Amino acid sequence: MFLALPVPPLPLQDETLLFEPTAPHDDALSVVFAFPNEYSVGITSLGYQVVWATLARRADLRVSRLFTDGHEPLPSWVDVLGFSLSWELDYGNLLTLLEQLDIPIMAGDRDADHPLVFGGGPVLTANPEPFADFFDIILLGDGETLLDDFCDALVDLKPASRTETLRRLARVPGVYVPSLYAVSYDSPTGGVRAIHPVDVDIPATVQKQTYRGNVLSASTVVTPHAAWENIFMVEVVRSCPEMCRFCLASYLTLPFRTASLDDSLIPAIEQGLSVTNRLGLLGASVTQHPEFATLLDYLNRPQFDDVRLSIASVRTNTVTPELAATLTRHDTRSITIAIESGSERVRQIVNKKLETDDIEQAAINAKAGGLSAMKLYGMAGIPGETQADLEQTVALMLRLKKATPGLRLTLGCSTFVPKAHTPFQWCGVNREAEKRLQYLQKHLRSKGIDFRPESYNWSVIQALISRGDRRLGPVLERARHYGDSLGSYRRAFKDFQGQIPPLEYYVHADWALDQPLPWDHLLGPLPKATLQKHFEAAGVGAVVV
Numbered sequence: 001m002f003l004a005l006p007v008p009p010l011p012l013q014d015e016t017l018l019f020e021p022t023a024p025h026d027d028a029l030s031v032v033f034a035f036p037n038e039y040s041v042g043i044t045s046l047g048y049q050v051v052w053a054t055l056a057r058r059a060d061l062r063v064s065r066l067f068t069d070g071h072e073p074l075p076s077w078v079d080v081l082g083f084s085l086s087w088e089l090d091y092g093n094l095l096t097l098l099e100q101l102d103i104p105i106m107a108g109d110r111d112a113d114h115p116l117v118f119g120g121g122p123v124l125t126a127n128p129e130p131f132a133d134f135f136d137i138i139l140l141g142d143g144e145t146l147l148d149d150f151c152d153a154l155v156d157l158k159p160a161s162r163t164e165t166l167r168r169l170a171r172v173p174g175v176y177v178p179s180l181y182a183v184s185y186d187s188p189t190g191g192v193r194a195i196h197p198v199d200v201d202i203p204a205t206v207q208k209q210t211y212r213g214n215v216l217s218a219s220t221v222v223t224p225h226a227a228w229e230n231i232f233m234v235e236v237v238r239s240c241p242e243m244c245r246f247c248l249a250s251y252l253t254l255p256f257r258t259a260s261l262d263d264s265l266i267p268a269i270e271q272g273l274s275v276t277n278r279l280g281l282l283g284a285s286v287t288q289h290p291e292f293a294t295l296l297d298y299l300n301r302p303q304f305d306d307v308r309l310s311i312a313s314v315r316t317n318t319v320t321p322e323l324a325a326t327l328t329r330h331d332t333r334s335i336t337i338a339i340e341s342g343s344e345r346v347r348q349i350v351n352k353k354l355e356t357d358d359i360e361q362a363a364i365n366a367k368a369g370g371l372s373a374m375k376l377y378g379m380a381g382i383p384g385e386t387q388a389d390l391e392q393t394v395a396l397m398l399r400l401k402k403a404t405p406g407l408r409l410t411l412g413c414s415t416f417v418p419k420a421h422t423p424f425q426w427c428g429v430n431r432e433a434e435k436r437l438q439y440l441q442k443h444l445r446s447k448g449i450d451f452r453p454e455s456y457n458w459s460v461i462q463a464l465i466s467r468g469d470r471r472l473g474p475v476l477e478r479a480r481h482y483g484d485s486l487g488s489y490r491r492a493f494k495d496f497q498g499q500i501p502p503l504e505y506y507v508h509a510d511w512a513l514d515q516p517l518p519w520d521h522l523l524g525p526l527p528k529a530t531l532q533k534h535f536e537a538a539g540v541g542a543v544v545v
C-alpha cells in the first residue's frame with residue numbers, strides 16, 4: 001500500500017513539544033493517527049494530543065499524524081490507522097480520508113492488504129453503532145490504561161492473521177470489535193431485537209473503561225496554529241457530579257474525578273506556562289474541584305499577571321466575585337453558565353439543582369468582579385416543558401437585565417437531544433422545539449436581549465446519530481454525497497425507504513423503557529436499570545413507542 005496524499009506538510013516547526021518522543025525500533029508497528037478535520041482543529045483537541053503523545057512515546061510504534069489539510073511523512077506501509085472522532089459530522093471527512101488512502105470505507109471489505117482501522121473519542125464512546133461498519137476496532141472509554149493495553153496486544157499480535165488479531169483484541173477490556181457482534185431486528189423497519197457475540201469466546205458485553213487516578217491530562221504540544229492560538233490546556237476535573245438527566249458529559253464519564261493539585265495540576269501548569277501565557281482549564285465542571293479556590297490563589301500570583309485564562313465551564317452557584325475578578329485580571333471579559341431553562345420546574349425535571357436567585361446572584365457577582373458579559377445556555381424542548389416554562393425563561397432574562405444594568409447578557413439555546421447512556425435516552429426530540437426557539441427569539445430580541453439559537457436541523461442530525469443503530473452506516477455514507485444539510489439526510493433515508501426505520505423513529509419517537517437499545521451490549525458507568533430509575537424520577541411520564 002502506498003500512501004501519497006496531495007496535501008501540504010504541517011507547520012511542525014512552530015510546535016513546542018512538552019513530551020519526549022521515543023525513537024522507534026526498526027521493527028516498530030507503523031501507525032497513522034488521524035484527526036478527521038483540519039490541523040488547527042485537531043491539534044486543539046486535548047484528547048488527540050494526549051493519545052498522539054502516548055503513541056509517540058512507545059519505541060514499538062512509529063507514528064505519523066494525519067489531518068485533512070496536512071500530514072507528517074507517511075510510511076509506504078501502514079499497519080494501523082487510528083481516528084479520534086470528536087464531532088459527529090467529521091465522519092464525512094473520515095470516509096474521505098479512507099478513500100484518499102485507498103482503504104475500503106466498509107470494514108467488511110478490508111483484507112490483509114489493508115491496515116486495521118480503529119477509532120476512539122467522545123462521539124464513538126457515546127454510541128459507536130451508526131459508525132460500526134466503518135471501523136475494525138473501537139476503543140471505549142478513558143485512554144489512560146486502555147490505549148497501552150490495546151497497543152501491547154497489537155504488538156504481540158503482529159504475526160497473527162487479521163481475523164485472529166481481531167478476535168484476540170476483542171478480549172482486551174474496552175476494545176470493541178463491531179464485526180464480532182450480530183444484531184437482529186424486529187423487522188427491517190423495526191427496533192433492535194437482540195445483540196449477540198458471533199462466538200462463545202467473544203465477550204457478550206464490552207465495558208467502557210474508567211481511569212481512576214488523580215493525574216489527569218495536560219497539553220503535550222503548544223502551537224500558534226491551534227484554533228486557540230498557543231493554548232496550553234489542563235484537565236482540572238473529569239465528569240460532573242451534578243448528573244443532569246440529559247447530560248452526556250456527566251453520565252458517560254462518571255464517577256467525578258479531580259486532578260491532584262500538587263501531583264497533577266500545578267506541575268502541569270508550571271510546565272505549560274514556561275512556554276506560553278495562554279492557559280485553558282478544562283473539564284465539565286471545573287469550579288467544582290474541591291481546591292479550586294487554592295488554584296485561583298495560585299494563578300493570582302504576580303508572576304502570572306500576563307496569563308490569559310480561559311475556563312471551560314462554570315457551575316452557576318460557583319460564580320463568586322473572586323472568580324469573576326480573577327478572570328478579569330487574566331484578560332477574560334465574559335463568563336458562561338448553563339441554566340437549561342428559566343423555569344424552576346424544568347430545572348427540577350432535568351435535576352439541575354439551581355434556584356432562580358442563584359442565577360441572579362451569579363450575574364450580580366460577575367458584574368461586581370469586573371466582567372462585562374455573561375452568556376447563559378439553555379435548551380428548548382426538554383421533556384415535560386410547556387409554554388409556561390418558556391415564558392419563565394423570558395421573564396428570567398428580563399429580571400437579570402434589570403438586576404445587572406451594563407452587563408451584556410446573551411442566551412444561547414439549543415434543542416434537547418437524547419444521548420445514549422443518560423436517563424433521557426428514551427425521549428425523542430420535541431417536534432415543537434423549532435417553534436419554541438422562534439418564540440424565545442421573538443420575545444427576547446424585542447426586549448434587547450441577545451438570543452442565539454443553535455440550528456434545530458443540526459439537533460435533528462445529532463439525535464439521529466446519538467440514537468442510531470448500525471443500519472445507519474450506509475445511510476450516513478450516502479448522505480455525505482448529498483451534502484451536510486438535514487435535507488441530505490432526508491434524501492438518503494428516502495433511498496433506503498422500507499429497508500430501515502424512518503428518520504422519525506430515530507429522532508422524534510419516544511422509545512419504550514423495556515425495548516432493547518442499539519448500545520445495550522456496550523456498558524457505560526451506570527446500569528440500564530439505574531438510568532430507568534433516574535428517568536422515572538424526572539416525573540415526565542412513562543415512555544411508550
Ligand code: SF4
Nearest residue numbers: 240242243244247250
Ligand atoms: S452541571 Fe453541567 S456538566 Fe454537570 S451534569 Fe449538569 S449539565 Fe452536565
